[in-house]
Amino acid sequence: SRFSEVDDTTVRRFAGVNITFYDWSQVVAQGSVDFNLFLLECAFDTGAFQERYEGVESARVYDYQSEVECDKNAEIFEYAIRAVHDVSPDGFAAIKVTALGNPALLERWSAALVEIRRLFEKMDKEGNGKITLDEFLEAWNNLFVHEEYTHERLKEIFSKFDKDGTGKIDPIEWTSTLRPELMYQMAKTCKHHGPFAEAALNKEETMLMNNTFARIRKLVVLAEELDVRLMIDAEHSYFQPAIDNIVLDLQREFNRSAPRIFNTFQCYLKETDAKVDEHILRTELEGFHFAAKIVRGAYMVLERQRALDMGYPSPIQDTIVDTHACYDRTVQKIMRRSAVQRGSSKANVLVATHNQKSVEGAVKVMNDAGYSTDRAETLQCAKSIRTWQETRKEVNTN
Numbered sequence: 506s507r508f509s510e511v512d513d514t515t516v517r518r519f520a521g522v523n524i525t526f527y528d529w530s531q532v533v534a535q536g537s538v539d540f541n542l543f544l545l546e547c548a549f550d551t552g553a554f555q556e557r558y559e560g561v562e563s564a565r566v567y568d569y570q571s572e573v574e575c576d577k578n579a580e581i582f583e584y585a586i587r588a589v590h591d592v593s594p595d596g597f598a599a600i601k602v603t604a605l606g607n608p609a610l611l612e613r614w615s616a617a618l619v620e621i622r623r624l625f626e627k628m629d630k631e632g633n634g635k636i637t638l639d640e641f642l643e644a645w646n647n648l649f650v651h652e653e654y655t656h657e658r659l660k661e662i663f664s665k666f667d668k669d670g671t672g673k674i675d676p677i678e679w680t681s682t683l684r685p686e687l688m689y690q691m692a693k694t695c696k697h698h699g700p701f702a703e704a705a706l707n708k709e710e711t712m713l714m715n716n717t718f719a720r721i722r723k724l725v726v727l728a729e730e731l732d733v734r735l736m737i738d739a740e741h742s743y744f745q746p747a748i749d750n751i752v753l754d755l756q757r758e759f760n761r762s763a764p765r766i767f768n769t770f771q772c773y774l775k776e777t778d779a780k781v782d783e784h785i786l787r788t789e790l791e792g793f794h795f796a797a798k799i800v801r802g803a804y805m806v807l808e809r810q811r812a813l814d815m816g817y818p819s820p821i822q823d824t825i826v827d828t829h830a831c832y833d834r835t836v837q838k839i840m841r842r843s844a845v846q847r848g849s850s851k852a853n854v855l856v857a858t859h860n861q862k863s864v865e866g867a868v869k870v871m872n873d874a875g876y877s878t879d880r881a882e883t884l885q886c887a888k889s890i891r892t893w894q895e896t897r898k899e900v901n902t903n
Contacts, residue, residue, distance in 0.1 A: 572716065578604040579720045583727060590731040597767070597855070599736040600724055602748050606717030613706060614714055615746040617688060618680055620704040624648075625679045635673040638663050650694040669790055677787050681753055685711040718751060725755055729765055736798050736855070739769035742808055742820045753784070756793055764796035764853040772832040773802035773822050781835055785842050788850075795844065796853035799835055801828055801860075832858070833866050840870045852876075 628644035692705035844850040
């Protein structure tokens, strides 16, 4: 009974699968998509809500039930990707990682990644954000039982981490290379059973994480075949390290020739500035396309309450003004990054907002940077502003 009352953005969120269409009624009228069937399959069969739907600020939350259920969700995402290709070939489809794997397991892997990062900091004796071979060998000998690891074997392991061959390991190389299997092997040889060993996934958990990654990668392969751009939704902060890790792996593989995979950055998080800088730097060093969707965020109340209950600092910006400033700063940073200035990459940014000031600011950056006004990105931004202004005028008039 509420379907006729919501706009296209609300419908995309309600459905649990985000497809970029401008006018759902026209799409349905053209017979391209069975709208009611789409809602039934995407929203209800997947158990798309744990929270009650309360308007456009609500977020999609899936309730994990089983590996079989995750496979069903993957089929629904496949349907969405094919629908985008059939109706809007230059559009986007979005997937939600917690629909494709056990959320509790994703939280475990996120915690493991945090401990992996802390181990990096222990190994980084000089505190300069780099681990040399000497630092690596010294730390390994101090932290792990190393009888079965010869000097040559440890040098081979170091080389696997040193992806760019600089003779030094940076934090992203470290976290992206230290896969669950290797962490499990390292944890078994820890001299002291501390947080790192506790955080390591066991064999069964590692298998389930690999299943999750396989489902996601299969969707990316399909998107690549159909030339559809794919956005990976951001989620709660305690899932996000795992999601970012998965996205970076996929971008390394699929964003070489074109911006296929878009990560999502939430600007109500205090860490966003540093994270965006790190991801941009990684794409520059490794030579793949940066691509991102920028949002403010959807889990503010839950995040703050969880931080309060568990006794850690809130990850959320202190004020809405801070969130707005981070959002506009992030959009400008992405659009003005060096790869765009050199012409080796396009902006590849989806400005996902209803905030008029933010959209106008993005258009201004595009104009200042000399983007052609006939580019699709410009027309989309202009249409967003025009629609917003017309809606406001209509509301005020009525």
